[in-house]
Amino acid sequence: MKIKMEPITGHYGNFDIDGINHRIYWEEAGEGIPLVCLHTAGSDGRQYRALLNDKKILKNFRVIVYDMPWHGKSSPPQGSKVGHYQLSTKSYVSQILSFIDGLELIKPVVMGCSIGGRVILHLASDHKEKFRALIGLQSAGHLDPYYDIDWLHRQDVHGGEICGAIAYGLMAPTSPKEERFETMWHYMQGGPGIFKGDLFFYKFDGDIGDKVKQIDNSTCPIYLLTGEYDYSATPEETKILADNIGVDMVKMKNVGHFPMSENPKEFLKYLYPILNKII
Amino acid sequence: MFDKLSENNEERNSLQIMAKNLNTVFMISTMDNEYIIKIIQGLVSEVKIGPFVMPSYEFKLTASKDEWNKFLKVIPIPGSHDLIALLRRKVLKIDGNLYPLMSHLLYFKLLLASLRPTEES
Numbered sequence: 001m002k003i004k005m006e007p008i009t010g011h012y013g014n015f016d017i018d019g020i021n022h023r024i025y026w027e028e029a030g031e032g033i034p035l036v037c038l039h040t041a042g043s044d045g046r047q048y049r050a051l052l053n054d055k056k057i058l059k060n061f062r063v064i065v066y067d068m069p070w071h072g073k074s075s076p077p078q079g080s081k082v083g084h085y086q087l088s089t090k091s092y093v094s095q096i097l098s099f100i101d102g103l104e105l106i107k108p109v110v111m112g113c114s115i116g117g118r119v120i121l122h123l124a125s126d127h128k129e130k131f132r133a134l135i136g137l138q139s140a141g142h143l144d145p146y147y148d149i150d151w152l153h154r155q156d157v158h159g160g161e162i163c164g165a166i167a168y169g170l171m172a173p174t175s176p177k178e179e180r181f182e183t184m185w186h187y188m189q190g191g192p193g194i195f196k197g198d199l200f201f202y203k204f205d206g207d208i209g210d211k212v213k214q215i216d217n218s219t220c221p222i223y224l225l226t227g228e229y230d231y232s233a234t235p236e237e238t239k240i241l242a243d244n245i246g247v248d249m250v251k252m253k254n255v256g257h258f259p260m261s262e263n264p265k266e267f268l269k270y271l272y273p274i275l276n277k278i279i
Numbered sequence: 280m281f282d283k284l285s286e287n288n289e290e291r292n293s294l295q296i297m298a299k300n301l302n303t304v305f306m307i308s309t310m311d312n313e314y315i316i317k318i319i320q321g322l323v324s325e326v327k328i329g330p331f332v333m334p335s336y337e338f339k340l341t342a343s344k345d346e347w348n349k350f351l352k353v354i355p356i357p358g359s360h361d362l363i364a365l366l367r368r369k370v371l372k373i374d375g376n377l378y379p380l381m382s383h384l385l386y387f388k389l390l391l392a393s394l395r396p397t398e399e400s
Contacts (some may be wrong), residue, residue: 124302146366147366147367156378166384169362173354173355208388228357229357
């Protein structure tokens with residue numbers, strides 16, 4: 001039987017991040033402008049499987065998706081211990097810059113979702129000269145805790161079950177069942193304490209605060225898109241952020257917190273016009 | 280409203296595999312009414328309708344009848360589509376011993392969502 005091959009290739013590389021060797025896995029497809037995609041907290045690069053298979057995008061963009069350290073097929077750095085993982089703004093920005101430098105990417109576009117949608121704000125504030133454009137999905141400058149994240153890492157609660165359950169609710173009920181299941185499944189496969197460790201950045205350390213005022217989008221355009229069913233980074237939160245930066249935001253119908261993964265068909269309708277502006 | 284949880288329903292019964300070790304009693308309050316739901320080995324075995332004089336239960340979910348109605352629509356609007364979405368909007372209060380709920384969160388989400396009418400009905 002003939003199988004349907006996908007155009008994606010996977011690679012491993014060793015990157016120096018803050019002086020420590022990290023074995024990182026990434027996937028890529030396409031040619032042209034580098035488009036580096038950042039996955040959400042507690043998940044991995046499989047969230048961008050639709051983009052990596054989209055012929056229209058691959059004609060003009062080299063889509064590159066890496067698994068963050070501790071996530072997916074990327075290893076924890078040497079000497080790591082279970083329960084000690086905590087993502088800080090400094091370490092997140094360092095890993096992105098190290099990845100881009102390691103692959104010798106010149107002026108890539110970076111698109112991130114959720115924590116990725118937050119970190120692009122730090123990239124815009126502190127490193128805008130390195131990027132052609134930045135795209136934030138489900139971006140918010142700040143988030144007040146609304147549930148006790150300690151439940152995400154307890155020895156008496158199955159981490160995969162609870163992380164999957166949290167992710168499940170963040171999706172739109174209108175997104176296709178199969179895509180919702182796969183999105184949830186990625187969460188069910190995360191390591192102990194990793195989702196919670198990422199949320200340290202999302203809910204505490206990564207708060208953009210007054211730094212939002214330093215963002216100047218005149219040389220590095222910023223695009224913000226948020227799904228209407230997201231109750232974590234709500235469209236209202238993104239609107240506040242967009243007003244603070246002085247850019248427009250787009251509210252996406254029929255999607256939630258994981259647009260590229262839970263309902264790629266709907267998401268791509270919103271993404272194509274932005275990518276056309278960037279070309 | 281929630282008394283229907285005790286009705287035989289294929290979708291609801293299929294959830295048992297996610298909660299075979301779960302035995303608990305919880306309360307749902309609509310503010311003007313109360314329901315006590317007993318679960319044995321992942322199956323709803325009994326639903327009692329209040330008012331109660333001395334109810335005994337492990338945890339309680341409280342939201343207004345209007346919010347529960349929005350939650351139970353075929354396709355709920357954003358912010359009404361998930362228990363944690365209600366919590367985020369501060370229209371749901373969860374209290375008591377949350378361990379049975381949080382250790383089986385997806386089960387409880389799907390159990391309550393099983394009361395949503397299907398699009399055909």
